[in-house]
Amino acid sequence: NCLFVHVTLLPYLKSSDEIKTKPTQHSVAKLRELGIQPDIIVCRSEKDFSKQELKKIALFTNVEERAVIKSLDVSTIYEIPLLYKEQGLDKIMCEYLNIPYKAPDLSFLEKKVNIIKNIEEEVTIGLVGKYIELRDSYKSIHEALFHAGIENKVKVKIVNINSETLSEDELIEALSKVDGILVPGGFGKRGVEGKILAVKYARENNVPFFGICLGMQIMTIEIARNVCGIAGANSTEFDSKTPHPVISLLDNQKKVTMKGGTMRLGAQKIILKQNTLAYEAYKSLEIFERHRHRYEFNPEYIPIFEENNIVLSGFSENGLVEIIEYPQNLWMVGVQFHPEFQSSIFQPHPLFVDFIKASILFLRKSPD
Incomplete structure (x- = not known):
């Protein structure tokens, strides 16, 4: 009945247009030294990163690819739950915890986000x-x-x-x-x-x-x-x-x-x-x-x-x-x-x- 979710930062180097995954690998290594193996990794980044970089994170942290979740900069914080649901984070967490999954109705939040994005x-x-x-x-x-x-x-x-x-x-x-x-x-x-x-x-x-x-x-x-x-x-x-x-x-x-x-x-x-x-x-x-x-x-x-x-x-x-x-x-x-x-x-x-x-x-x- 326990689940470890590790939130980590993927630095973006603007000069080389490059996302760095090494800090995430090191932070997971430090967690392992404490006896903690993350089940899910949530990657904060100001820029989207490729499938190849996602695979690299999964490979070097011993986490399933589908459990490496993008947490990208968005126009409003209220868009973040929609981003997580799109990647199936809620479903993965329920599966890992052996909890029956029921898809949440986020239509109300979608309407709010739509208003935010289209306000003039x-x-x-x-x-x-x-x-x-x-x-x-x-x-x-x-x-x-x-x-x-x-x-x-x-x-x-x-x-x-x-x-x-x-x-x-x-x-x-x-x-x-x-x-x-x-x-x-x-x-x-x-x-x-x-x-x-x-x-x-x-x-x-x-x-x-x-x-x-x-x-x-x-x-x-x-x-x-x-x-x-x-x-x-x-x-x-x-x-x-x-x-x-x-x-x-x-x-x-x-x-x-x-x-x-x-x-x-x-x-x-x-x-x-x-x-x-x-x-x-x-x-x-x-x-x-x-x-x-x-x-x-x-x-x-x-x-x-x-x-x-x-x-x-x-x-x-x-x-x-x-x-x-x-x-x-x-x-x-x-x-x-x-x-x-x-x-x-x-x-x-x-x-x-x-x-x-x-x-x-x-x-x-x-x-x-």
């Missing part, structure tokens, strides 16, 4: 943060936007906008070139005023906006200051002495001194209001979303927000504000949770789908 329209999303130099910092955000783009049959171009280093004029110039603005999660006061400016720009220019976790809190601060007229409104995370803590520590966090694993974490139930953007996206009155935060919308400010026609469309079971909407905008939503964690190619997250849909509308209405 492009929508530009400005990702406003302070960790933008490292793509993996917002990997889940990138993937969720990609999923939503496929669902809407558009390519999503992500423009990184540094909220910490850009001047106000530079920030506005960058924001003027996007069709939607997203402020993701994060911690600390660095770059906060730049994010607040991004929210203000989106609100005043009717640009679709999506705030996630800290992004929702930033949206709350901007609306408090510039819509509700609460001068000095802030989060106690950024200013512990703010006269108007519209964002403050959760009650159960105020006595926490040990920070490791003590945030409000995991899936939490959220109750939605009907006739809201959130309800329109989810089509449900109750949802579960994943959380990771210490700070919350201060419930003392709920009345003044509602007096100014701000929609608080989602609440936790114990009354925490989970979702805030600015209905005067084409689409402007802030959520305390992390919807990107539940998005997939098979089931794009509905909030991301609607955000991209609104961004497409903005793009089509905008002059060239």
Whole structure:
């Protein structure tokens, strides 16, 4: 009941237009020294390689020819399962493990890949943060936007906008070139005023906006200051002495001194209001979303927000504000949770789908 699959790299030398198989042979030899004989070898390569090279790998590694699998560079990662199935990898693995084989139906994935390869329209999303130099910092955000783009049959171009280093004029110039603005999660006061400016720009220019976790809190601060007229409104995370803590520590966090694993974490139930953007996206009155935060919308400010026609469309079971909407905008939503964690190619997250849909509308209405 054991199967060894060895994933190896076949280097391609561009100068001589040659695929090198020797590193794979050496790596298998090293595995044998440890008492491991690979049953299947998956060969990563940026360029296709010949049947002769495949036979050479099989011969010198004592692996069946059919068990040497090509894993070539493709236009999208979602094409890889189709490439493996085409070579019979699934069937070989079942055979080696003595498992009855049933051919999988990958037609849904084939349709998605076909959409990806034939997308022509492009929508530009400005990702406003302070960790933008490292793509993996917002990997889940990138993937969720990609999923939503496929669902809407558009390519999503992500423009990184540094909220910490850009001047106000530079920030506005960058924001003027996007069709939607997203402020993701994060911690600390660095770059906060730049994010607040991004929210203000989106609100005043009717640009679709999506705030996630800290992004929702930033949206709350901007609306408090510039819509509700609460001068000095802030989060106690950024200013512990703010006269108007519209964002403050959760009650159960105020006595926490040990920070490791003590945030409000995991899936939490959220109750939605009907006739809201959130309800329109989810089509449900109750949802579960994943959380990771210490700070919350201060419930003392709920009345003044509602007096100014701000929609608080989602609440936790114990009354925490989970979702805030600015209905005067084409689409402007802030959520305390992390919807990107539940998005997939098979089931794009509905909030991301609607955000991209609104961004497409903005793009089509905008002059060239």
